[in-house]
Amino acid sequence: MKLLVTGGAGFIGSNFIHHMLEKYPDYEIVNFDKLTYAGNLENHKHIENNPHYTFVQGDITDLEKLNEVIEKYNIDYVINFAAETHVDRSIHGGCKDFVLTNTLGVQMILDAVKKNNIKKFVNVSTDEVYGSLELEDPSQFTEETPISPNMPYAAAKAGGDMMCNAYFVTHGVPVVVTHCSNNYGPYQFPEKLIPFFVFKLLAGENVPVYGDGLNVRDWIHVRDHASALDLLLHEGVAGEIYNIGSDNERNNMELTKMMLEILGFGEEKIEYVTDRPGHDRKYSIDASKIKKLGWKPVYTADKFRQGLEETINWYKENTAWVEGLRNKKKDEMNKFQDSLEHSKDKMKSNT
Ligand SMILES: NC(=O)c1ccc[n+]([C@@H]2O[C@H](COP(=O)([O-])OP(=O)(O)OC[C@H]3O[C@@H](n4cnc5c(N)ncnc54)[C@H](O)[C@@H]3O)[C@@H](O)[C@H]2O)c1
Structure with a gap:
């Protein structure tokens, strides 16, 4: 397989590339990323000299460059x-x-996929x-659930997904969503909840929890996501959508308390901040369709604590990676800090 991975320098793309090179050392992987x-290219320090990685x-959004790279490297997937x-940047930063x-960008990739007769395109x-679901709603999202995004980030992602469907129906482009x-x-950028909290707690600071902390998310280990995508790249049916999740629903408070316990802190470290506007209450994923293809997560709900502890330890131990980010991306890390300060100020003025 000669595989083009777009956005492969981010959190999930990096973990996916590591998974693929470990499992299929003969595949050729081209990582195409705007940076x-x-x-963060530091994510790939250990593979930068691998002849199968470029x-x-x-x-x-640059179709010409996409076509050029696909042709140059004989890409087939x-x-x-x-x-x-x-999400917070899509709310506070435009x-x-x-x-x-x-x-x-997804539409441009679809054009490049169509032009170059790519065998399969997976849009993550x-x-x-x-x-959103209500907290008490027992139903789950299936692949038939109507698309109904509430936040600008999710709406923009939905736009890409709709383009995939349109290119499959209209042009027969072999795309899986x-x-x-x-x-x-x-390797997750520390503006997202888990690494953000780890960094703050290790610095002796409090952790901000939105609203009542009861919003529910289904947490999946990134390597389980990578193995699901690997399966779909090989066996996913063109034109189909596949849900991926680990049946591991936790509310933010439960997650925060678990992190505090692992790091040896008490609940006095929790600081409530004004809820995020349009904050979806609950997501719940029915992943039975991909499970029928033979996929199952390693980090099931009963192994979540173990996965979380390993993740926290990874951030604690990989000090060079963490310090590299602090030095190079300090301003970007502070941007998110600003929107939280804004939430805290709003909270104070509301109370
Ligand atoms: N993080 C999650 O929990 C999660 C869950 C479900 C789905 N997803 C989806 O998975 C994908 C990856 O998420 P992530 O958390 O790794 O994101 P991330 O923000 O860590 O990484 C995104 C990467 O895309 C690159 N990029 C951004 N704009 C680009 C452009 N115009 N051209 C080329 N590269 C560009 C960035 O440089 C970065 O390397 C996203 O599509 C996201 O919607 C993420």
Whole structure:
């Protein structure tokens, strides 16, 4: 397989590339990434001299460059992770880049896939496109659940997913779309909840919890997500959607308390902040369709604590990676801090 991985310098794309090179050392992988604040080539330090791995800096909205790379490396499969992914940025920082990359960028990849007769394209998307469930609602998102995004990030992702469907129906482009739940694991940019909390706690600071802390997410280990995508790249049926999740639903408070316990802190470290506008209450994924293809997660709900502990230890032990981020991306890490300070101020003025 000669595989183009777009957005392979981010959190999930990096873990996916590591998974693929470990499992299929003969595959050729080209990582095509714009290197936004979220892209980090340090994630691939240990494979940068691997002759089966190539990095090309590029933007998925640049069709010419996509075509050039696909032709140059004789690419026959494509998987897309490239996206603007931080919900809070799409709320507080404007969402033009979200629409450009998450919708238009996917359409550009579809054009390149069509032109170059690619055998299969997997577009990695999110369960957030389904909108929100109520806490007491026992139902789950299936592949038939209508797309109903509430946040700009999710709407822009849904736009990309709709383009995939349209290109399959209209042009027969062999595309598979995935909707996965919240990921955790190594190499995640520390604006997202788990590494963000780890960094704050290790620095002796409090951790901010949105609203009442009861919002529910289904947490999946990033390596389980990678193995699901590996299976779909090989066996996913073109034109189909697949949900990916680990049946591991936790509310934010439960997750926060588990992290505090693992790191040896008490609940006095919790600081409540004004809820995120449009904050979806609950996501719940029915992943039975992909399980029928033979996929199952290693980190099931009963192994969540173990997975979380390993993840926390990874951030504690990989000090060079952490310090590298602090030195190079300090301003970007502080941007998110600003929006939280804003939430705290709002909370104070409301009370
Ligand atoms: N993180 C999660 O919990 C989660 C859950 C479900 C689905 N997803 C989806 O998985 C994918 C990857 O998420 P992630 O958490 O690894 O994101 P991330 O923010 O860590 O990484 C995104 C990567 O895309 C690159 N990128 C951004 N815009 C680009 C462009 N225009 N052209 C080329 N590269 C560009 C960035 O440089 C970065 O390397 C996204 O599509 C996201 O919607 C994420």
